[in-house]
Amino acid sequence: MGTKRQITEYLDIDLEKELWCCNRCGYVLISARENYKKGCLVYIRKDLNTIYNSPVKGPFGFAPDPTWAMLVEFYCPGCGTMVENEMLPPGHPVTYDIELDIDKLKEKHLLSGTDKQAKK
């Protein structure tokens, strides 16, 4: 694991290099000070019947109405793991969902007890 911290099911942060990495294959996504989604491959699932095979077709069924919602899927470019997804109205900005205080995180895990004392 080295200096990596597992932050979500599929994402680590390499604290020394300040990078988001895939927890499954180690692929480096992007700077830990950025939205990790920008380092993923992104797929817009417009037809949600491909997930929710609705026996009812038309504006009301078991799949969201595509004029109301689409599913944005984020994949690891290295191994194709689906890191996260978001159900969004078409065109709604993707959420910057995890913005960690990287300096504090490094301080918490990289600095020795003496260093932490000195910093205080």
Added chain:
Amino acid sequence: MRPDPQKMLQWIKPSPPTDKELECMKLLQPGDYEIYTEKLNNFLLESKEVFLKLGVSSMLRSGDLVTGIYTPTGDMVAAWCGTYLHAVVGQIPIKYIAETWINEPTVGCKDGDIFYLSDPLYGGIHNCDQIVVMPVFNDGELIAWTNAAVHQPETGACEPGGMPLTAKTRHDEGMLLSPIKIGENFKLREDLVEMCVNLISRAPRMQAIDMRARLSAADRLRGRLVTLAQEKGNDFVKGLFRRIIIEAEEGTRHRIKEWNDGYYRGVTFVDIVGEKHRLVRNFLTLHKEGDQLTWDFTGTSPETDSPQHCMPHALAANVAIHLMSYSFHDLPVSAGIFAPMEWIVPEGCMFNPHFEAAQSNSAPSCHGAMTLGNICMSKLMFDSPQRELVAAATGNTGVGVLVSGTNQWGVPISDFLAFGLNTEGHGARLDMDGVDAYGFSHCPTGRAPDIEDIENEFQFFNLVAKLSRDSGGFGKYRGGSGTEVIYVVNYVDYALYNSHVKGSKIRNCMGLFGGYPPPTLPGIEVKNTNIWEKLKRGDKDIPTGAVQLISERTIQGDYEIGSIFKKVHIMKNGDLWVIFSGGGGGYGDVLERDPGMVMEDLRKEVISRWTAENIYHLAYDHETLEMDEEKTKQLRQKEREDRISRGMTWDAFEKEWSQLRPAEEILEYYGSWPDGRKTREIIRM
């Protein structure tokens, strides 16, 4: 004078301890805290049982209620939950009464007094939630307060059921009681009871009985506290109460401090405004720094001329359901949990509207925010000692199915059909599937009423009541299944029915870490059926599920498939309709689901064959249901490769995505696109 909304929001936090309370804490000997905390919990359990056995309305009978103990200044000490949200807001009317009425000569407060309220502007959730509050005196000293609260499914509003979708202002919502003294000398004043019963004339029996059930529960709790004070002394009780609050605060601060500092954000969308399908959004930025959490709902859509609003304190109380049942579930259910929290709820958004706004749909309007609290806390807790508490969102559909009319016994009724309400799917967790039909999003302990009881109380026959296939969000661990119920109007010529269920266009429930959200929920009605003839003949082709009903259409009639959300309308004898409760969100990538668990789901018919093959990429023998492990591995590897090949870079995605926008019509109430800022004034009559 109504309390200021910001003041009410602050009132959910505990008051600072007094010197006297700190002194009294020293009276507790080793072991006392543990023994007497448990004793209080036993008192609460007993009062809950009293409440449950004496009331009649459906949510009460399902256990969607609370009884609570509060300090003389109104801080929550302990509660039976039940409905955590009611425990939290229970503090506000007590603090209002303590500040306003105790020293008011025309009101005052003495042993045996009974206060009552239902108005969200004075600390309630919405017009339906009626709360009884009793002071607890021993040796002439006010030592505590008790309360008992439960939703009353009729308020005398402009529509049956207390939650009128057509309400434009609070004046359309029926009875709204500011805290009043409704009884003295341990007895309700019959003139005031009659006033309430008269205002709620669609269901007078329920009102009259449930008022007494609330009082009996609060009074049983009061009696137990008096006995405790007589045994141990008033100062002991004061010390015990304060110690509980301090333990909760210290435990909460310690836990928060261990988590990673940063900002955690989420957005959910709701598809109903008033009577229309319209899009609004809820936005949360959860900021964690040191031992503090700040809940900032800036970016939430503005208030509207609908009843889908709530007060800021009600929003906080609804978000607290997750805090108290997950993140801090092992700490006392007390005000101490809220000491290290701040709430930012901008004035003019749907969670902080003008005081004249209708807010009878307050609780359902919070479902998107409840999902956000759940998801942001899970992202915050993953890299922490609380990782085992990480979970996707519960169903959060709020299966408000309201029926009214005259039942088979000639009694006027207006009530919830509480089966769907109490059988939503649980969110999947990081190490297991969500619980199927786990309970009610506002009350984890709520239980679906017995079908026989429903058929005895109400003018409906339950043709089907079962888990709904493919209803939980798919994932490495799947969301708990919701349920589907088919009701048929029975015994009477007609009944009135409306539904506040959301999620026919977009769900406000989210998956987590690549787990899928659950499916949307259509509304299905069949009118002018031949169901009774078929049952009388003993036909073998009676459908056993919603999909079979609409696919095979063996029941003759006029089929209508539309929104699950329904305005109040008439259903005639033999007409039937389907209600779905939402499944929970999935957790993790579907390709990581243990193929053996997929097979098990298939055998139990929790998922369909289509889902096993197309979502989980499972290879198996259709005849024997035996899995082909090697082929499954290959299919899943192929899907991974397909993902990499169809995925776009961020820049390419942005280029395409930024060109899209929903139709203007559905953005009528959204506010500015996409950030949901207020764009117009609401003028209320």
